[in-house]
Amino acid sequence: MMRTNILITGASSGLGKGMAMEFAKKGHNLALCARRVERLEELKQQLLNINPQITVIIKSLDVNDHDAVFNVFNAFKQELGTLDRIIVNAGxxxxxxxxxxxxxxxxxxxxxxxxxxIAQCEAAVEIFRQQKSGHLVTMSSISALRGFRRAMTVYAATKAALSSLTEGIRIDLLKTNIKVSCIHPGFIRSEINEKVEKVPFIVDTEAGCKALVKAIDKEKPTSYVPTWPWALLHFLIRIAPVSILSKMS
Incomplete structure (x- = not known):
């Protein structure tokens, strides 16, 4: 199914920006939001240079303003007519x-x-229920699989919670035309980890975002990205002793 109109939160940088560029190449209209609207302005021009035939709409949004999440999502829907896929990416x-x-x-x-x-998923699924169709995508992390130390402790816990939330939403919507996918990126170079020097199996932003978009388009319930090596390693991470986990963060 061609998901013509795609909304991405946290789109001004990192994986959000990279995914927007890949979707532009594929001819999707884009609804992009983030706090840094000046970066969105620059990105909009880049996307139109990539593909002048698409529509790109940008709006300022702090996802921690929950009322604004609903207002912005609904405004995008009004302008585009439908929202076919919403990617909960801000983090x-x-x-x-x-x-x-x-x-x-x-x-x-x-x-x-x-x-x-939660606010983004609420707003997205409310729109999809009205449309009776749509594709909700949440961006979790390979770190959701286990607990990690130091700066990763709370981060990993939030991603585990997001993965669980997504599965619950998917179960709730099984008998509808609304698809729900949870993506677990491995190590992809972006602003969130640019200061980390030694990371195993890390790929650059462009390669990582191409893999993300490919996985999203398959609309599987759960994906580990890039497929190599994470489709295999996620099994090992689940059973790895704590002594190994302590070396991964």
């Missing part, structure tokens, strides 16, 4: 070991990665 990776005095950063990550994701 952050702030954080530190628990008990080190960085509760504010950990709470910001929890609020943005999970609580705000």
């Amino acid at each position: 952050m990776g702030k954080g530190a070991s628990i008990g080190r005095g960085y509760m504010h950063a950990n709470m910001q990550t929890a609020q943005t990665n999970f609580i705000a994701a």
Whole structure:
């Protein structure tokens, strides 16, 4: 199925921006939102240079403003007529070991990665129920599979919660024409990890986003991206001893 009109949150940088560029190449109209509207303006021009035939609409949105999430999503729908796919991508990776005095950063990550994701899913599925069709995509992480230390502790917990939330939504919508997918990216270079030097199996942003878009278009319930090596490694991560996990973060 051709999902003509795609909404992406957190689209001003990183994986959101990269996915927008890949979808533009494939001829999709794009509804893009993020806090940094000046970056969205630049991205809009890039996308139209890639494909002048598509429609690109941009709006400022802080996903932690939950009322604004509903307002912006509905405004996009009114302008485009339908929203065929909504990608819940906005997130952050702030954080530190628990008990080190960085509760504010950990709470910001929890609020943005999970609580705000609930608002986005609520707004998206409300629109899809009205349309009687649509594709909800959440961007989780390979870190959702286990607990991790230091800056990853709260981040991994939020992604585990997001994966669980997505599965629950999918179960709730099984007998409808609404598809639900949870994507678990492995290590893809982006702004969220640009300062991390040694990361196993990391791929660049373009290669990673091509793999993400390919997985999203398949509309499977759960995907691990890029397929190599994460389609295999996710099984090993689930059973790995804690001593191994301690070396992964």
